[in-house]
Amino acid sequence: MPAIVDASAETALARTRRARRIVRILGELHPDARIALNFSNPLELLVATVLSAQCTDKKVNEVTPAVFAKYPTAASYAGADREELERQLRPTGFFRAKANSLMGLGAALVDRFDGEVPHRLDELVTLPGVGRKTANVVLGHAFDTPGITVDTHVGRLSRRFGLTTNDDPVKVEADLVALIERRNWTIASDRMIFHGRRVCHARRPACGACGVAKLCPSFGEGPTSAADAARLIRGDAEAAR
Incomplete structure (x- = not known):
């Protein structure tokens, strides 16, 4: 002992x-320790991390391929049809709030960051639905910035x-x-x-x-x-x- x-x-x-x-x-x-969320660019990781709130990574990974295909850019989230987006997000739980976050997130990225995900903590945390936890996930795994x-x-x-x-x-x-x-x-x-x-x-x-x-x-x-x-x-x- x-x-x-x-x-x-x-x-x-x-x-x-x-x-x-x-x-x-x-x-x-x-x-083999690594992030469990599947993504191919910073926007996808940001979206997946927002969706992972009160939801398993496994379920998020089941939902995101269709979401990423439908909404490949920040502008596409900003201009999304709310009912359609909510329908796709429903399996992740709290889908109305998450749809609000993603639409607001897309609009903020377009309006303030030319549609790109910022790579600074102080900028990331100003985005709808993004706190320090989400920001550090994105910094560490999408931008190789320790967090x-x-x-x-x-x-x-x-x-x-x-x-x-x-x-x-x-x-x-x-x-x-x-x-x-x-x-x-x-x-x-x-x-x-x-x-x-x-x-x-x-x-x-x-x-x-x-x-x-x-x-x-x-x-x-x-x-x-x-x-x-x-x-x-x-x-x-x-x-x-």
Whole structure:
């Protein structure tokens, strides 16, 4: 059984070293960690990320091929027929609000950015339906600009790992930015999301089968027996639901 890490007693330097070791080990555990949304350009990723709110990535990927084909430009979203757009978005849930966001998004891109997706955080967050989480997804994966995406998995794991005590995603992001090397911000988020979906679940984390257990002060929140924990591990298909 791993020794319990006392995050409250460690120095800032020790926490930084531990955070970076966690990111490295997660890379070994999840070498295939990547964004789960399918896209071929920044606009498609922006749209897919907006649609992923309160919806699984799997469902978004089922819906977006037809959406991307019908609306290939910002102008096409701005000029979309609302009822038709809502009908296409219905499977993703909250389809009326999402249609509003995409139509407003298209109009804002056309009016203020010549129809192109901006590549700066301060500009992205001015767009309808786009917050820091969505902006960092787009920056990191469409523009190769490092950014930490604090979704429910990253927030949960950051607290369990003792890397933050905050619940506010903006504060969690700031805490992680201070600990993780900038060049690893995007991939660190992807790895934590993978680990959260497959191993470190919200209700019953698979502690006994976790590759970073020795670095985790929350070890023991879930089953510590390797056999019991192994039954909680989710594969790709289960994690995508």
